Amino acid sequence: MLKKTFTKRYLGIFTVLLMVLINVVILSGAGLTLNSGTVQASSYSFNTAAAVTYAENWWNQRNTTQYHDYGSVDCANFVSQCLIAGGLNLRESPYVDSWGCIPSCDNLHSYLVNYAGVRYETRAKTEPPPAWFKPGDVAMFGNSQDPWQHSVFAVAIDNITGETLVDAHSNDRHLVNIPFYLANSTTWNLGNYYNVTEAANLIPTSIILSCATALKGKPVYVEAIISTGDGPISGATIKFLTQQSVKNVLSWVNIGSATSNSNGKAMVTIPAKSITMNQQKIKAIFVGDDKYGGSAGTALITRQ
Secondary structure, three states, rough: HHHHHHHHHHHHHEEEEEHHHHHHHHHHHHHEOOOOOOOOOOOOOOHHHHHHHHHHHOOOOOOOOOOOOOHOOOHHHHHHHHHHOOOOHHOOOOOOOOOOOOOOHHHHHHHHHHOOOOOOOEEEOOOOOOOOOOOOOOOEEEOOOOOHHHHHEEEEEOOOOOOOEEEEHHHHHHHHHHHHOOOOOOOOOOOEEOOOOOOHHHOOOOOEEEEEEEEEOEEEEEEEEEEOEEEEOOEEEEEEHHHHHHEEEEEEEEEEEOOOOOOOOOEEOOHHOOOOOEEEEEEEEEOOOOOEEEEEEEEEEEEE
């Protein structure tokens, strides 16, 4: 008798919880769960002089005693080595090779934003780099379909023009300016700039983005929570994107932005017609400012 009463009691609790969950889904149009896989960026110290010295010593050579040589696609690998020389531990991220470097530009971008917590800014090819782009910082070039195709490392300031000059691998380049890459390029029309040198003074942030279940004909409410180690951040503008298939090519499409409230929450609504795949990635991005470092989080929308 006791066993039967015990079973009925917990069956009743389960039924109540199930009804609450169903009501939440019906009212909101989406079942939301937090993506606990998002990482929090960590603060660090950075020795700009050591990083620049390394770049100047190795811009036209390969340090094969310590690192791998990726031949004609060595740009992110070279920038990684410069960052390591400056004191960064790239092994905090899951993207490293056996030598502790990140050989992919996409993954180097993710490391700098998600793990190092640097602020970054994207500008059109006709725009100059940000005023804060100085020796020790990183730049990447690309386009709207693929923003991160080539990476370079800033090493000096031109005494005459005031421009920041960079070194790079593959092709090996020494003391060239940003227009060298962008002005006459038919491939790259975007410059992404990463403020590595000042990030040690910025407060690292993290974003937890909600996964969602999209119900037929219903909008999806996507929520992101931004915080630091001390608590939520209010007043931060979070940019939201979905990964959509356009002519069989996956592209990130901007679906809007929202400002975080006192609890660090920012929310956007995605129309049902914008959910085009059975499993569709979403991304929330905070690019950082003079106080906070940047961060990003990703999750999935599952269509039912």
